[in-house]
Amino acid sequence: xxxxxxxxxxxxxxxxxxxxxxxxxxxxxxxxxxxxxxxxxxxxxxxxxxxxxxxxxxxxxxxxxxxxxxxxxxxxxxxxxxxxxxxxxxxxxxxxxxxxxxxxxxxxxxxxxxxxxxxxxxxxxxxxxxxxxxxxxxxxxxxxxxxxxxxxxxxx
Numbered sequence: 001x002x003x004x005x006x007x008x009x010x011x012x013x014x015x016x017x018x019x020x021x022x023x024x025x026x027x028x029x030x031x032x033x034x035x036x037x038x039x040x041x042x043x044x045x046x047x048x049x050x051x052x053x054x055x056x057x058x059x060x061x062x063x064x065x066x067x068x069x070x071x072x073x074x075x076x077x078x079x080x081x082x083x084x085x086x087x088x089x090x091x092x093x094x095x096x097x098x099x100x101x102x103x104x105x106x107x108x109x110x111x112x113x114x115x116x117x118x119x120x121x122x123x124x125x126x127x128x129x130x131x132x133x134x135x136x137x138x139x140x141x142x143x144x145x146x147x148x149x150x151x152x153x154x155x156x
Contacts, residue, residue, distance in 0.1 A: 011093045011094055011095040011099060011101045012093065012094050013068075013091065013092055013093025013094060013095065013101070014091070014092055014093075015070075015090060015091040015092075015093075015105055016088075016089070016090050016091070017112075018072070018090065018109060018112040018113070018116065019112060019115075019116055021072065021088060021090065022050070022052070022072075022116065022134050023121060023123065023132070025074065025088065026048070026050055026121075026123060026132045026134075027123045027125055029050075029074065029076075030047075030048065030123065030125040030130055030132075031125050031126060038077075040074075040076040040077065041075075041076050042076060043075075043076070046131075047130070048123075048130050048131050048132040048133065049132075049133050049135070050074050050076055050132060050133065050134050050135070051074065051075035051076055051135055051137040051138075052072060052073070052074060052075065052134050052135065052136045052137065052138075053072070053073050053074075053075055053136075053137065053138035054070070054071070054072045054073075054090070054109075054113070054136060054138075055070065055071060055138075056068065056069060056070035056071070056090075056091065056097075056106075057069070057097070065094065066094065066095060067092070067093070067094055068091070068092065068093050068094075068095055068097055068102060069089060069091065069092045070089070070090040070091040070092075070105075070109070071087045071088065071089060071090065072087070072088050072090050073086050073087045073088065074086070075137055075138060090109070091105050091109075113136050116134050117133075117134060117135060117136060119133070120132070120133050121133070
């Protein structure tokens, strides 16, 4: 996200590819769902239709230090969604919510969300073929981020 940025605009951080994380987690959850006490909730859809929550927020740490994190989780986890082990880090950096690297990431993420919602993916789980789909149902962000994701200009 920092390619071709001036040195003072570069940040320390990491991000994951959204589709790779979604597919890895879907395969894992379909595999372990048979053993889970709290089974996945499919919300009237077929098994493998994952409802996704994705959101980010930043926090100041002292005068100049800031941190930012974007998390992703499956709403199908039902009551477990509020537990830390059911939320996965997509993006983390030592920057503000609107630095250039973050803006680049959000633009990339928005296009990945649009692309991934239009597709069905085939996974092999326990030797069985499973079709999985992803629908982004919840974007728990503040109004500033929601406006940015929608391509609008927020009032600051």
